Amino acid sequence: MGRWEPGTRERLHSAALRLFAENGYEQTTAADIAAAVGLTERTFFRHYPDKREVLFGSDELLSELIARGVREAPEGTSPLDLAASGVLAAAEFFDDERRSTARIRRQIIDRNPALLERERAKYAQFADAAHRALLDRGVHEPAATLAAESAMVAFRTTVSQWLREDETRSWREIAAEMLGSLRQISEVPTSAG
Amino acid sequence: MGRWEPGTRERLHSAALRLFAENGYEQTTAADIAAAVGLTERTFFRHYPDKREVLFGSDELLSELIARGVREAPEGTSPLDLAASGVLAAAEFFDDERRSTARIRRQIIDRNPALLERERAKYAQFADAAHRALLDRGVHEPAATLAAESAMVAFRTTVSQWLREDETRSWREIAAEMLGSLRQISEVPTSAG
Numbered sequence: 001m002g003r004w005e006p007g008t009r010e011r012l013h014s015a016a017l018r019l020f021a022e023n024g025y026e027q028t029t030a031a032d033i034a035a036a037v038g039l040t041e042r043t044f045f046r047h048y049p050d051k052r053e054v055l056f057g058s059d060e061l062l063s064e065l066i067a068r069g070v071r072e073a074p075e076g077t078s079p080l081d082l083a084a085s086g087v088l089a090a091a092e093f094f095d096d097e098r099r100s101t102a103r104i105r106r107q108i109i110d111r112n113p114a115l116l117e118r119e120r121a122k123y124a125q126f127a128d129a130a131h132r133a134l135l136d137r138g139v140h141e142p143a144a145t146l147a148a149e150s151a152m153v154a155f156r157t158t159v160s161q162w163l164r165e166d167e168t169r170s171w172r173e174i175a176a177e178m179l180g181s182l183r184q185i186s187e188v189p190t191s192a193g
Numbered sequence: 194m195g196r197w198e199p200g201t202r203e204r205l206h207s208a209a210l211r212l213f214a215e216n217g218y219e220q221t222t223a224a225d226i227a228a229a230v231g232l233t234e235r236t237f238f239r240h241y242p243d244k245r246e247v248l249f250g251s252d253e254l255l256s257e258l259i260a261r262g263v264r265e266a267p268e269g270t271s272p273l274d275l276a277a278s279g280v281l282a283a284a285e286f287f288d289d290e291r292r293s294t295a296r297i298r299r300q301i302i303d304r305n306p307a308l309l310e311r312e313r314a315k316y317a318q319f320a321d322a323a324h325r326a327l328l329d330r331g332v333h334e335p336a337a338t339l340a341a342e343s344a345m346v347a348f349r350t351t352v353s354q355w356l357r358e359d360e361t362r363s364w365r366e367i368a369a370e371m372l373g374s375l376r377q378i379s380e381v382p383t384s385a386g
């Protein structure tokens with residue numbers, strides 16, 4: 001029964017991150033990950049198509065959260081506010097319990113150019129999700145593209161800040177501040193500098 | 194004398210684009226490109242470190258133009274206006290004579306995932322150039338990052354539009370419009386839709 005018990009996917013995920021961090025991503029096989037939690041490679045592949053997806057398997061959910069945030073934003077707001085609503089909706093994903101795991105994941109990805117490339121592709125998918133949702137909300141081009149991509153700049157910057165070792169604020173708090181800064185880049189600073 | 198005559202680099206560039214388009218990027222060697230203009234492979238490597246750099250060798254210049262545009266922008270403007278000045282300065286590079294060659298280059302890159310990845314890295318360098326110049330202009334974080342990256346969204350969108358087969362407007366005209374749209378994404382649209 002073990003291989004179908006609830007939480008198998010999560011246990012594989014934890015073991016994979018630990019092994020990637022300790023032994024290196026390239027050096028760790030799907031069989032190693034499965035063995036670390038007393039399962040077979042075959043069982044691993046029931047839960048993940050390959051070891052890379054252990055790192056990126058949650059990104060579908062993130063695209064959905066972003067799109068839903070745009071769809072559920074109030075009417076009568078600007079294209080950027082609609083896109084910002086998508087960014088803020090991602091807070092549901094980036095809860096504080098996830099932060100320490102996310103920091104380990106970050107280090108694993110930073111060490112591997114192929115994983116960095118995979119991550120860039122995933123970010124492009126988030127931008128696409130926001131973009132499609134903006135078009136559905138009736139935003140025209142090029143505003144839909146510009147708002148989706150600009151909001152994704154704030155999204156990426158928020159993720160980087162949230163992962164910093166010295167950062168304790170919640171994802172939502174950082175995102176709100178970053179989106180506020182994004183709205184202000186068209187304003188001439190009043191203080192020196 | 195042939196191999197040192199002025200324009201050798203340009204002739205190699207033209208021959209390379211033609212061969213990449215006709216025979217495929219992967220199938221074309223540096224020796225093929227050199228032979229097409231009556232030169233040796235050795236001469237090719239005096240002008241380009243590898244065949245990929247035929248496609249990306251002008252990007253240093255583009256980074257410099259963007260940075261200079263930011264540095265030379267008038268004082269008392271917003272972070273986004275400073276970054277926008279960098280985008281507009283790139284118009285010097287994207288002149289109309291370059292457009293047909295740039296369209297061929299576009300098709301070659303679009304067909305090759307490794308070239309697309311290289312292009313993404315180059316775009317990151319443009320953003321870095323704009324970002325550093327914004328910091329030099331006294332813009333604080335996160336405004337410097339957000340303005341540089343947002344301006345680069347307008348830059349990429351401008352390049353795409355400029356390369357469209359049905360587009361006849363100049364790069365500067367398209368860029369000015371795109372930057373105008375970027376400034377308006379925080380505004381609530383007044384007309385329907």
